Amino acid sequence: MLRIYVWLFVAFLYAPIAIITLFSFHASPSLTFPFEGFSLRWYSQIFANPTFVDSLRNSLIVGASTAVITTILGSLTALGLARLKGRVQTMFGLLAFGPVALPGLFLGIALVMLFAQISLQRSLVTVTIAHVLFTLPFFIEAVRSRIEYFDLSLEEAARDLGATPLQTFRLVTLPIIGPTIGGAAILSFALSFDEFIITVFVSGNDTTLPLMIWSMMRRAVSPDINAASVLSLAMSIGLILIGGLLVWYQRRLALSARAKDTEA
Amino acid sequence: MSTSKIVELYGVSKAFGALTVLHDIDLAIQEGEILTLLGPSGCGKTTLMRIIAGFEATTHGRVIIKGANVSNLPPDRRPVNMVFQRYALFPHLDVFDNVAFGLRLKKWPKAKIQEAVQHMLHLVQLGDYGNRWIHELSGGQAQRVALARALVNSPSVLLLDEPLAALDLKIRHHMLAELKRIHRETGTTFIYVTHDQDEATILSDRIVLMNRGRIEQIGTPEDMYAKPRSLFCARFLGETNILSGSVRSSESGVTYVDVGPGTMKVMTNGTALSAGQNVSLAIRPEALRVARKAEFPGGADDHNALEGTVEEVVFMGSRVVYSIRTPIETIKYQETSTMGHAMLTQGDEVRATWRPEAAVLLTH
Numbered sequence: 001m002l003r004i005y006v007w008l009f010v011a012f013l014y015a016p017i018a019i020i021t022l023f024s025f026h027a028s029p030s031l032t033f034p035f036e037g038f039s040l041r042w043y044s045q046i047f048a049n050p051t052f053v054d055s056l057r058n059s060l061i062v063g064a065s066t067a068v069i070t071t072i073l074g075s076l077t078a079l080g081l082a083r084l085k086g087r088v089q090t091m092f093g094l095l096a097f098g099p100v101a102l103p104g105l106f107l108g109i110a111l112v113m114l115f116a117q118i119s120l121q122r123s124l125v126t127v128t129i130a131h132v133l134f135t136l137p138f139f140i141e142a143v144r145s146r147i148e149y150f151d152l153s154l155e156e157a158a159r160d161l162g163a164t165p166l167q168t169f170r171l172v173t174l175p176i177i178g179p180t181i182g183g184a185a186i187l188s189f190a191l192s193f194d195e196f197i198i199t200v201f202v203s204g205n206d207t208t209l210p211l212m213i214w215s216m217m218r219r220a221v222s223p224d225i226n227a228a229s230v231l232s233l234a235m236s237i238g239l240i241l242i243g244g245l246l247v248w249y250q251r252r253l254a255l256s257a258r259a260k261d262t263e264a
Numbered sequence: 265m266s267t268s269k270i271v272e273l274y275g276v277s278k279a280f281g282a283l284t285v286l287h288d289i290d291l292a293i294q295e296g297e298i299l300t301l302l303g304p305s306g307c308g309k310t311t312l313m314r315i316i317a318g319f320e321a322t323t324h325g326r327v328i329i330k331g332a333n334v335s336n337l338p339p340d341r342r343p344v345n346m347v348f349q350r351y352a353l354f355p356h357l358d359v360f361d362n363v364a365f366g367l368r369l370k371k372w373p374k375a376k377i378q379e380a381v382q383h384m385l386h387l388v389q390l391g392d393y394g395n396r397w398i399h400e401l402s403g404g405q406a407q408r409v410a411l412a413r414a415l416v417n418s419p420s421v422l423l424l425d426e427p428l429a430a431l432d433l434k435i436r437h438h439m440l441a442e443l444k445r446i447h448r449e450t451g452t453t454f455i456y457v458t459h460d461q462d463e464a465t466i467l468s469d470r471i472v473l474m475n476r477g478r479i480e481q482i483g484t485p486e487d488m489y490a491k492p493r494s495l496f497c498a499r500f501l502g503e504t505n506i507l508s509g510s511v512r513s514s515e516s517g518v519t520y521v522d523v524g525p526g527t528m529k530v531m532t533n534g535t536a537l538s539a540g541q542n543v544s545l546a547i548r549p550e551a552l553r554v555a556r557k558a559e560f561p562g563g564a565d566d567h568n569a570l571e572g573t574v575e576e577v578v579f580m581g582s583r584v585v586y587s588i589r590t591p592i593e594t595i596k597y598q599e600t601s602t603m604g605h606a607m608l609t610q611g612d613e614v615r616a617t618w619r620p621e622a623a624v625l626l627t628h
Contacts, residue, residue: 151350153352156319156339156352157348157353158365159319159339160317160318160339161340161345161369161413162366162417163340163365164340167369171365172354175356176356
């Protein structure tokens with residue numbers, strides 16, 4: 001029974017992904033079975049579409065900028081939060097996480113009004129600002145538990161062993177919380193890459209990938225949408241793999257350096 | 265043991281806001297000794313150690329290490345190293361890198377680091393553990409790594425902040441013996457913080473007993489046990505019976521104290537006591553002699569005596585502890601358990617006596 005349940009559960013989670021991936025390689029424009037053979041035509045078609053390429057590039061730019069800005073602001077906030085005490089910490093923690101509860105619709109309208117007030121033209125810049133605002137609470141929440149759990153006596157131990165404050169950060173604090181921050185940065189990128197509702201409000205003439213796919217959908221259900229979706233899925237999986245590989249590679253590097261030292 | 269002072273504290277006070285946790289502490293630590301800061305939680309012992317390490321600034325006063333005033337130096341520039349209560353080992357480094365941390369910061373050449381770390385790991389009996397990750401270690405092993413990581417830097421003073429608190433009893437006793445051995449082999453001065461009087465008495469050359477931010481008494485464990493200078497000290501180190509009373513007369517080293525049923529004789533050295541002054545007598549449970557009234561050797565002698573009833577008998581393996589209810593206090597009596605010996609039983613009417621030198625007179 002349990003085994004059947006597990007398989008149903010897996011099917012429920014992954015069947016849509018499998019189907020969309022399969023049909024993105026379909027030789028015919030038909031979106032139904034029977035399957036008539038593999039082809040890359042939808043991929044070449046979508047890459048030949050300048051609107052798609054532009055919006056993909058825009059999404060990459062916005063995602064990367066968002067990830068960088070969010071990581072800097074979010075890490076500083078989380079490090080600061082961990083050093084606050086008692087009710088002040090609870091209050092700032094709630095304030096930092098609060099925006100998650102705001103509906104995207106509300107955030108979008110509020111931002112449009114704000115940008116109008118300060119007469120900021122809607123562009124990729126406003127999209128990035130909006131995305132930072134949107135991803136920041138998730139980032140802080142993702143790293144906070146790790147940073148709060150971070151034993152401050154580790155920093156004291158480093159100081160005690162002769163490390164300056166800067167060396168302590170570089171040799172102890174950063175390596176310990178680094179993987180968490182890296183993971184949260186990837187999460188920020190993925191959230192930004194996916195974001196739709198707020199982006200609808202704050203984008204100017206430059207469109208992002210989700211906006212572009214949505215506008216394609218409105219015209220016709222075309223198989224090259226499958227290709228576009230699979231590409232953005234591959235993008236997300238790729239990022240996670242890269243993150244994992246980085247951590248693994250660093251560890252291996254450290255171990256082989258040790259082996260060399262021992263031989264010497 | 266050399267007698268030069270390695271750490272000197274002069275008038276050290278510490279306040280956190282309105283709360284003063286250390287009052288005007290003067291203390292000198294001798295090179296090579298194991299000195300324990302002992303006291304209940306909140307007595308200021310940990311703060312005092314953190315002030316020596318440089319993690320807390322003094323509100324007033326000076327900290328001198330090896331003749332140099334370090335009061336304003338950060339922890340990384342003080343010649344001391346610390347073993348933290350929960351070890352504080354770096355989880356992203358393995359055992360070797362943890363121990364090598366301090367030496368790498370000092371830019372030692374690789375070969376020398378390799379040698380020093382291996383030597384230190386052997387000293388703490390973890391010679392083959394260099395490549396282990398921290399999370400693979402047991403509590404006792406982690407504690408040894410923490411020791412090695414601190415000692416490899418050859419600190420002038422090793423600070424240990426309740427290093428055994430997180431270990432279970434068996435390992436704790438083993439680690440105490442290990443600490444003594446490591447102290448012998450390195451000759452490093454140890455300052456050891458604990459609230460556990462057993463750890464303090466087993467380990468220390470000298471104990472500094474602290475209470476409410478002040479030093480209550482300093483002395484060897486034997487001294488502190490035999491000659492407590494205050495009620496607090498008498499109660500904190502080991503079991504003790506306290507009888508309160510008032511001075512009847514006091515002259516030439518002999519004082520008579522009225523306590524309920526009788527007048528007790530106690531030896532005092534010179535301290536002037538006025539008649540009627542409230543005092544306490546402290547008598548260790550093992551300093552009493554107790555026998556059933558019927559079997560009592562008898563005869564009027566110099567002995568101080570209390571009569572009572574055995575209320576409780578607790579067998580503790582090598583010793584037996586009795587609670588005896590007397591007209592004034594319920595007192596504890598302890599004797600070595602002898603196999604097959606007819607011990608006292610509950611309900612026995614007994615007589616407890618002690619020699620005048622066995623009691624300590626306390627005025628506060």
